[in-house]
Amino acid sequence: MTEIKNSIVVVDLGGTKILASVLNNEAKIISTAKKSTKSSNGKETIIKRIIHTIEESLDNANLKSEDIDGIVMGIPGSLNPETGIVNLAPNLGWKNLNIIEPIQNHFNKKVLIENDANLGTLGIYHFEKKNSCKNLIAVFVGTGIGAGIVIDGKIYRGKNFSAGEIGHMIVNEDGIKCGCGNYGCLETEASRTAITRMINEQIKKGKKSIITKLTDNTRIIKSSILAEAIKKKDKVTIKAVEHSSEKLGLVIGNLINLFDFDCIVFAGGVMEAIGDFMLPLIKTKIKETALKSNYKNTQITLSRLKDDAAILGGFALFKNY
Numbered sequence: 001m002t003e004i005k006n007s008i009v010v011v012d013l014g015g016t017k018i019l020a021s022v023l024n025n026e027a028k029i030i031s032t033a034k035k036s037t038k039s040s041n042g043k044e045t046i047i048k049r050i051i052h053t054i055e056e057s058l059d060n061a062n063l064k065s066e067d068i069d070g071i072v073m074g075i076p077g078s079l080n081p082e083t084g085i086v087n088l089a090p091n092l093g094w095k096n097l098n099i100i101e102p103i104q105n106h107f108n109k110k111v112l113i114e115n116d117a118n119l120g121t122l123g124i125y126h127f128e129k130k131n132s133c134k135n136l137i138a139v140f141v142g143t144g145i146g147a148g149i150v151i152d153g154k155i156y157r158g159k160n161f162s163a164g165e166i167g168h169m170i171v172n173e174d175g176i177k178c179g180c181g182n183y184g185c186l187e188t189e190a191s192r193t194a195i196t197r198m199i200n201e202q203i204k205k206g207k208k209s210i211i212t213k214l215t216d217n218t219r220i221i222k223s224s225i226l227a228e229a230i231k232k233k234d235k236v237t238i239k240a241v242e243h244s245s246e247k248l249g250l251v252i253g254n255l256i257n258l259f260d261f262d263c264i265v266f267a268g269g270v271m272e273a274i275g276d277f278m279l280p281l282i283k284t285k286i287k288e289t290a291l292k293s294n295y296k297n298t299q300i301t302l303s304r305l306k307d308d309a310a311i312l313g314g315f316a317l318f319k320n321y
Contacts, residue, residue: 016037022068122312128265142270200219241277
């Protein structure tokens with residue numbers, strides 16, 4: 001257990017955005033800063049943008065680096081939190097990268113890293129579900145798909161610290177190649193990236209979609225655009241999102257059979273934007289897939305923490321380090 005005397009900075013690093021927040025010793029968020037990741041520009045650019053986002057969050061709180069106790073970073077990929085090595089982060093183009101070193105050298109503060117889904121799960125467990133769930137899985141749907149698993153109130157990381165990578169469970173053996181190297185991973189069938197690809201495939205085939213009027217660049221379709229298209233009953237978008245929901249329900253139904261969780265919690269940018277549309281579809285597939293005895297009394301909900309899940313999870317991680 002680590003006493004947080006002053007403040008800490010928590011960074012939620014995603015494939016498209018970097019979010020940094022300063023939290024005081026009572027877990028209250030006192031400032032935030034956000035930048036695009038620009039992951040296609042390479043690892044050095046991403047590291048510089050992480051540093052600049054942390055500095056901006058400190059400026060916004062009228063603090064300097066010497067005023068904080070440390071930094072926590074959530075990374076979208078498999079990593080070793082003890083060595084600071086990110087083994088693989090496909091959406092960032094990272095492989096065998098020590099991310100703690102450059103951040104620690106710049107700020108001269110203790111830096112902890114954790115898988116972003118695990119960090120979000122810690123936030124959901126400690127600040128939202130602790131009183132009602134002992135065993136849960138939190139599923140994050142955004143640019144990619146990840147999950148965190150809590151067993152008996154503790155994050156389950158696995159021997160290689162890579163438990164929870166449900167985005168790389170194969171759900172379509174004839175599917176497209178994933179960033180991990182396999183084919184037909186859940187991430188290629190149900191993430192926002194996958195939904196975007198499916199919509200564009202239909203547009204190229206001549207199907208009309210309001211998406212082309214809602215954005216000038218259909219290669220990157222934001223979750224808010226998906227929400228607007230669904231609101232306007234766009235058939236192409238609805239079909240893609242229904243496919244995503246079915247694949248998510250299939251995987252979670254199987255995981256319920258394996259773990260018999262108390263709670264399933266959905267989070268991430270896609271679920272924040274269109275979770276009200278997706279959740280009933282996901283639940284239907286889960287009910288079809290899971291054993292009745294296991295499905296019974298399972299809480300299946302959307303998280304209310306939104307972007308704060310990983311940020312609050314960082315506080316919990318640092319405090320319990």
